[in-house]
Amino acid sequence: AQSVTQLGSHVSVSEGALVLLRCNYSSSVPPYLFWYVQYPNQGLQLLLKYTSAATLVKGINDFEAEFKKSETSFHLTKPSAHMSDAAEYFCAVWAGSARQLTFGSGTQLTVLP
Amino acid sequence: DGGITQSPKYLFRKEGQNVTLSCEQNLNHDAMYWYRQDPGQGLRLIYYSQIVNDFQKGDIAEGYSVSREKKESFPLTVTSAQKNPTAFYLCASTPAQNTGELFFGEGSRLTVL
Numbered sequence: 001a002q003s004v005t006q007l008g009s010h011v012s013v014s015e016g017a018l019v020l021l022r023c024n025y026s027s028s029v030p031p032y033l034f035w036y037v038q039y040p041n042q043g044l045q046l047l048l049k050y051t052s053a054a055t056l057v058k059g060i061n062d063f064e065a066e067f068k069k070s071e072t073s074f075h076l077t078k079p080s081a082h083m084s085d086a087a088e089y090f091c092a093v094w095a096g097s098a099r100q101l102t103f104g105s106g107t108q109l110t111v112l113p
Numbered sequence: 114d115g116g117i118t119q120s121p122k123y124l125f126r127k128e129g130q131n132v133t134l135s136c137e138q139n140l141n142h143d144a145m146y147w148y149r150q151d152p153g154q155g156l157r158l159i160y161y162s163q164i165v166n167d168f169q170k171g172d173i174a175e176g177y178s179v180s181r182e183k184k185e186s187f188p189l190t191v192t193s194a195q196k197n198p199t200a201f202y203l204c205a206s207t208p209a210q211n212t213g214e215l216f217f218g219e220g221s222r223l224t225v226l
Contacts, residue, residue, distance in 0.1 A: 009153060032212050032213045034213055041201075041219075041220065041222070042219050042220065043205075043217030043218050043219045043220050044156075044203070044205075044217045046214055046215075051212065090155060090156065092213065093213075094212055094213030100171070101146075101213050101215055103148075103155040103156040104155055105154055106155050
């Protein structure tokens, strides 16, 4: 069985500041990990994914995430927040033969001017 | 353009009525999924289908039904047995060989009056 925990349902940062969204996972097999972004009243878009290659993964819009097996974490970062980054972000894990993606509860990011 | 189309985008229903949400994809993907999204709870899997004429229950299938008669279509019926149907519903698809990278529609918001 797999699960995802996102710490902090709401995160606020100032424009230009570092963005850090936290995600911890639990999986009985080596996982594939994902970050998705959702803008209001829209579907989800893939930001980046970890599939057992490099542990530091770069995604769209300067987001990146680092897979740390020892900490079972996959935190999302961006060096400088932009107003357009305001959205809800979901961490997700795909593991095993069930072919199901399990999502965390989401983190709403607010960017302050 | 290729993608996933969900309709209707907004739907109102009286208690006791069944309603069907449409999901169509022209990406030639084998697997399709239905998720329910409620504030603060992330996405929860309702049903999924890996091939035509086959589907499996997800974590919250009670009160819902699906069919998969065609590869490109995966409609979801919200029945009167669903106790709390007001939610945002998201359809997604992925190729058979994919491992977690889902392509999402823009969602359907159902409100029960």
